[in-house]
Amino acid sequence: MIRRAWFPLLLGAALAVTLAFLVLPVIAIFTHTSPGELISKLGDPAATEALRLSFETTAIAILVIVVVGTPAAYLLATRSFRGRFVVITLVELPIVLPPAVAGIALLAALGPNGILGGALADAHIQLVLQTAGVVVALTFVSAPFYLRQAQSSFQAVDRSVVEAARTLGSSEAASFARVSIPVALPGLLAGLALAWARALGEFGATLMFAGSFRGITQTVPLAIYDQFATDFPAALALSAILVAVSAGLLLAVKLIPGQAALGGAAR
Amino acid sequence: MVLHAELAHKVGGIGLDIRLDVSGGRCLALAGPSGAGKTTILRLLAGTLRPDRGRITYGDEVWVDRSAGVWRPPERRRCGYVFQDYALFPHLSAWRNVAYGLSSRAAGDRKAAAISLLDRFGMAGRAEAKPATLSGGERQRVALARALAPRPNVLLLDEPLSALDARTRASASRELAATLRGLAVPVVLVTHEFTEAALLGDQIGVIDHGTIIQEGTATQLAAAPATAFVADFTGAVVLTGTARSPEGELTIIDLDGGGVASTTDRGQGRVAVSIYPWEITIGHAHTRADESAQNRLNATIASITTIGNRVRVGLTAGQPLVAEVTGKAIEDLELAVGRPVIATWKATATRLVAL
Numbered sequence: 001m002i003r004r005a006w007f008p009l010l011l012g013a014a015l016a017v018t019l020a021f022l023v024l025p026v027i028a029i030f031t032h033t034s035p036g037e038l039i040s041k042l043g044d045p046a047a048t049e050a051l052r053l054s055f056e057t058t059a060i061a062i063l064v065i066v067v068v069g070t071p072a073a074y075l076l077a078t079r080s081f082r083g084r085f086v087v088i089t090l091v092e093l094p095i096v097l098p099p100a101v102a103g104i105a106l107l108a109a110l111g112p113n114g115i116l117g118g119a120l121a122d123a124h125i126q127l128v129l130q131t132a133g134v135v136v137a138l139t140f141v142s143a144p145f146y147l148r149q150a151q152s153s154f155q156a157v158d159r160s161v162v163e164a165a166r167t168l169g170s171s172e173a174a175s176f177a178r179v180s181i182p183v184a185l186p187g188l189l190a191g192l193a194l195a196w197a198r199a200l201g202e203f204g205a206t207l208m209f210a211g212s213f214r215g216i217t218q219t220v221p222l223a224i225y226d227q228f229a230t231d232f233p234a235a236l237a238l239s240a241i242l243v244a245v246s247a248g249l250l251l252a253v254k255l256i257p258g259q260a261a262l263g264g265a266a267r
Numbered sequence: 268m269v270l271h272a273e274l275a276h277k278v279g280g281i282g283l284d285i286r287l288d289v290s291g292g293r294c295l296a297l298a299g300p301s302g303a304g305k306t307t308i309l310r311l312l313a314g315t316l317r318p319d320r321g322r323i324t325y326g327d328e329v330w331v332d333r334s335a336g337v338w339r340p341p342e343r344r345r346c347g348y349v350f351q352d353y354a355l356f357p358h359l360s361a362w363r364n365v366a367y368g369l370s371s372r373a374a375g376d377r378k379a380a381a382i383s384l385l386d387r388f389g390m391a392g393r394a395e396a397k398p399a400t401l402s403g404g405e406r407q408r409v410a411l412a413r414a415l416a417p418r419p420n421v422l423l424l425d426e427p428l429s430a431l432d433a434r435t436r437a438s439a440s441r442e443l444a445a446t447l448r449g450l451a452v453p454v455v456l457v458t459h460e461f462t463e464a465a466l467l468g469d470q471i472g473v474i475d476h477g478t479i480i481q482e483g484t485a486t487q488l489a490a491a492p493a494t495a496f497v498a499d500f501t502g503a504v505v506l507t508g509t510a511r512s513p514e515g516e517l518t519i520i521d522l523d524g525g526g527v528a529s530t531t532d533r534g535q536g537r538v539a540v541s542i543y544p545w546e547i548t549i550g551h552a553h554t555r556a557d558e559s560a561q562n563r564l565n566a567t568i569a570s571i572t573t574i575g576n577r578v579r580v581g582l583t584a585g586q587p588l589v590a591e592v593t594g595k596a597i598e599d600l601e602l603a604v605g606r607p608v609i610a611t612w613k614a615t616a617t618r619l620v621a622l
Contacts, residue, residue, distance in 0.1 A: 161356060163313070164348060164350060164413075
């Protein structure tokens with residue numbers, strides 16, 4: 001009997017080790033400092049400004065991603081054209097790009113001496129060291145997460161359901177709005193939550209492209225890094241908030257009907 | 268109004284080449300095996316697919332004319348389309364599915380119209396149900412109501428009964444046949460079952476590898492199949508052999524694998540012989556020849572399958588054949604698998620098809 005039970009035990013042990021390793025640091029954030037102190041640290045202007053800035057920049061970035069990304073993902077999901085595979089790969093590239101590389105790449109493209117630097121200066125648009133630059137960095141880094149998920153969600157919509165809408169009098173645009181989007185909605189929301197979580201945690205590209213200036217470009221992750229050397233409890237307090245929000249987003253992804261898990265809708 | 272189409276389209280290795288005319292109130296059933304390009308034909312007619320070449324007209328409206336660059340998108344053709352898996356909008360209730368195509372009406376009107384249409388199909392009680400909670404038969408009826416709601420110019424049906432279980436199927440096919448009889452528009456239906464085509468279509472086109480091989484009524488096709496494929500598809504037993512037609516006598520066919528058959532049809536050389544299973548009777552190996560049953564073949568019973576009140580008996584002879592008899596005959600003759608028997612059928616029931 002003992003001989004037969006070793007494998008399930010091994011599996012259980014592996015899971016226990018995995019869980020302890022992954023969860024312990026997260027628990028430590030909440031237990032290292034007393035809850036009262038964590039809450040009082042949140043009253044700090046540096047913390048409130050960082051929270052406000054993170055909320056604003058991620059909200060704008062997500063809005064841009066959804067408005068532009070949804071039709072783009074629909075096109076990738078429903079049309080076959082030469083080079084489609086290449087386009088999809090290019091769109092997903094930022095997912096695997098190291099954040100520092102993303103920051104350098106954005107500087108090289110949109111910085112003062114970048115490819116489009118002159119054109120942006122002529123249009124009186126300044127991104128580097130500006131809040132707008134944060135939005136650009138967040139969009140660049142998190143858009144692929146939404147695009148990927150949206151594309152696979154649109155692909156999962158039964159072709160004949162869209163065709164039915166067309167034969168019942170809907171133009172392509174109307175069937176997109178009245179059928180494709182509502183049917184793909186759970187997947188779109190999951191992609192939105194994933195992209196948002198990624199944007200909230202963005203650090204490297206923002207730091208390199210937009211810098212870390214309180215109230216202008218210092219989002220929560222940058223504020224955590226800024227404070228951890230001088231005020232560890234304050235850094236923990238901000239971390240706790242980020243953990244709570246990110247966990248909430250992850251939970252939302254899991255609870256959206258039809259979404260089994262992260263990437264669960266991806267085919 | 269007449270729906271007319273001549274289309275050429277290459278899809279998935281099949282070169283589709285179709286010409287069809289369907290007038291109002293008539294149902295053309297295109298029947299053929301899966302992969303013959305049937306669904307593609309409906310897509311081309313509805314306008315969700317552009318043909319490589321060809322022309323579609325409806326009355327004096329030109330829907331497609333590739334050479335003249337004319338293209339009418341699906342939303343302006345108004346084809347009612349019942350999809351194979353019904354393709355109901357999963358996020359909308361049954362009545363909203365039906366009301367989808369009624370967008371030109373006032374909002375209050377739409378619900379009333381949708382529900383009265385659902386009522387016609389006995390579905391008013393399920394108006395608020397989402398498609399996922401409907402049974403196969405209910406989905407089929409909602410799909411039909413949805414397709415008919417905007418008063419379409421043409422009705423297209425893709426395997427309308429194939430998603431149903433055997434029990435629902437019989438009643439659903441009777442209801443569908445009644446609905447189709449009441450329509451004044453051209454109907455094009457595709458199916459992989461000849462019996463379904465025979466029940467629902469006024470005219471049947473047997474389709475294989477992208478072309479209509481033969482067109483006619485079910486009786487015409489069964490009585491005079493143009494090819495062995497049509498004969499096989501209509502449910503006949505097909506035996507191959509070599510025919511010779513002596514002057515003034517019946518045509519004699521030397522069957523491949525042994526045995527001889529005769530027919531009143533004339534033919535020469537390589538042929539296929541088609542006989543319907545219900546024309547074949549089975550007797551004990553020692554029974555004497557009956558005068559009108561000219562053809563006799565020694566066989567062994569390979570299988571006995573009961574289908575409804577009929578029994579299909581699989582026979583091993585030089586070539587396999589199938590006889591359809593009554594259950595009583597099985598009992599009376601004490602037939603069982605492995606028993607040697609004699610299969611007999613009339614020369615007049617034997618069709619000759621050139622190979």
